[in-house]
Amino acid sequence: DTEVTQTPKHLVMGMTNKKSLKCEQHMGHRAMYWYKQKAKKPPELMFVYSYEKLSINESVPSRFSPECPNSSLLNLHLHALQPEDSALYLCASSQDGGRTDTQYFGPGTRLTVL
């Protein structure tokens, strides 16, 4: 099973809402990632978790709060977002982030902030 699942597929939220994106993998991977992708642009790395610890935060605003409750799950908590945060949010996982590792991506959650 090489699948990364993400829920929900679509999310519409107001600027005062709190919501969460969920990502799950059962490949035994110990590195998990959040990316943001605006329309017609490449994915941009946001956060990396390695062995359930946050290892990379690419200067992401605090209104995005990642959480890795266990090795299979990755959440992205959203609070007080802005319309410009509307994008496709992609989750990925890999064995351990090593030099020849392969990242497996989920299909993404399309977020619209009103």
Added chain:
Amino acid sequence: DAKTTQPNSMESNEEEPVHLPCNHSTISGTDYIHWYRQLPSQGPEYVIHGLTSNVNNRMASLAIAEDRKSSTLILHRATLRDAAVYYCIPGSNTDKLIFGTGTRLQVFP
């Protein structure tokens, strides 16, 4: 991080070979060259990676220049399903993939 230059777009007919070039002149000696592609409405997927010598797998071949400043992804027989954005990503650790603008490949029947 090494900078990459790829054509914005390329076209191919079905069942013809496709050569997708990538320049990465600032690549460091320990950087692997990774290729990913993103089909419409999907997350990116891994295609192939290499360090110095040419590599083949079931999806594609990767030809790496002797000076490692450029590489070419080769799809031997393009299919409609190969229409995607192809990203060339040099890097020393895969925990920080930096996607460039990529090449949008169109495949015509």
